[in-house]
Amino acid sequence: MSRMRKQTGIAASGAMPAPPIQKRRMNLTAYLFVLPAFAIYAVFLLWPTVRLVVLSFQDWNGLNATRTWIGLNNYLELLNSSEFWGALSHNLLWVLMAAFPILIGLGLAMILHSLRPSGSGIYRVIYFLPYTLTVVLVGIVWKWIYDPVWGPLSAFFRAVGLKSLSHGWLGDASSALPALALAANWTGYGFCMMLFLAGLGHIDPLLYDSAAIDGANTWQKFRHVTLPGLANTLNVVILIVFIATVRVFDIVYVTTRGGPVSSTEVLGTLIHRETFESQDVGYGAALSVMTALIILLASLAYLRFREREA
């Protein structure tokens, strides 16, 4: 990297015939190269982000020409509303549930990496497959699985004589959120496994050899070689899962739409409902800003871990 910089530096100072013109041309070329990407990005991401912040300080129903500046009122309303805290707590509960795919993914990666069982290539492909599916599809499949009338889960419980368990798992306010999180986690452990496998591949095998020479048993090797070697991967996985969980929308929207009685309402569905159904655009914008801030803080931490990785 520094070598490259030095080279271009030499080229710039050593280019004897008319350096200013050449430099200007290179400048123009550089801007022309960046322009197409930056133009689309500016209009459809940067500018909307600025507008989002502006909208969050306004009262607007999305239709009228007039938008009233109301300062921090949207934010105050939000912080005093039970729906915001309710949705946020559902997101956080979901984060806790995401410990399962992380642990299962870690376990699977350890087994596949260190025991090298036969068929490990096929297992990898199978475990990762649900992650590639459209989330809408995942939602519809699991909604059907949980369905009290049509679903295979109820049919199974009826068949084995556990009729009390054959109720609608998504229709019951007490079971809907964990049932939904389980469905979402179905796609998660294969993804976590892939990242852990990549992390395990970076651990120097010599470390295990020298640990063996020192007389370490399997647990000690895991504790003192594998875990420290995976620390950064673990941070990355946790943050990715955290961000994915805070921004969750698709699977909730196609299964429960936040119900029954708001038991599965998350920030994403709340934003959608307040903005496009209740037409309270300013309030929806304030919710969006809060969600973005939570993710921004996590992302900043994530980028720091990633830098350490590189």
Place this chain on the structure above:
Amino acid sequence: MTQRAPSRFTLTSAATQLVLLTVAAFSLAPLAMIWLASLKSNAELTTNPLGLPRAWKFSNFVDAWQTAHLDSYFFNSVLTALPTLVVVLVTAGLAGYALAMLKFRAREPIFALFLFGLMVPSVSLIVPVYYTVVELGLLDTRPGLILPEIAIALPLAVFIMRSAFRDLPGELREAVLIDGGSELDCFRLVMLPLARPALSTVAVLTFLGVWNSFLYPLVLINSDTLRTMPLGLAYLQGRYVTNIVLLAAATSLTSIPTILIYIIFQRQFIRGIVEGSFK
């Protein structure tokens, strides 16, 4: 650990296989069940929900493809995903090259702005993006969906392409320029082929993102004739509440494109996801 010989018939390896097979069954069962359901009739699904179909009803797939408009949803997904993919690959390639190899005053600020976009989630953007698209008169049009999809894919794409070009030797570029090649030649003929692994990473991530995208189409598209597969499927779910087997058939068919692409491009797919997460 690597030197341990593969001992096939020990108790440990039998237990390991049992665990791995159980998890594999859990990974495949939901899909297998919906495929089985889509081969039955509604009447049979109530009496025989778990077993193999007694009469294989392949006509459900024909109904889903034609009557339920899955054909149109599929082509809309292709017509949304392909332009997004091409534009992201070309523009992110150009921008990544300039940000890595060329010197210009706004380089660092522009790169910082792209980095910022990595952290803004689509759930937060949907409100202002909707009104931006409305004001441009692009609501319920294909460009009105494609352009925001490109914009949200660009930050990671630019980031990955810039890293890839930074790892290439700058001497190569100077050699091309001294030989009288233009900057565009250097990019197109020399550097881009060398950055092919990064390009395939970007292609995988962009394709998955746009093909599976739901929130943007949900808000930006109203017409049935423009619906993509995820949006169309969500709509069919509301329309065929009692015709479960038709919905199951539509769901099964929707799973085919990504599974097919995943199986064919396995290695690029997995590397793309892993690198996209760490880079």
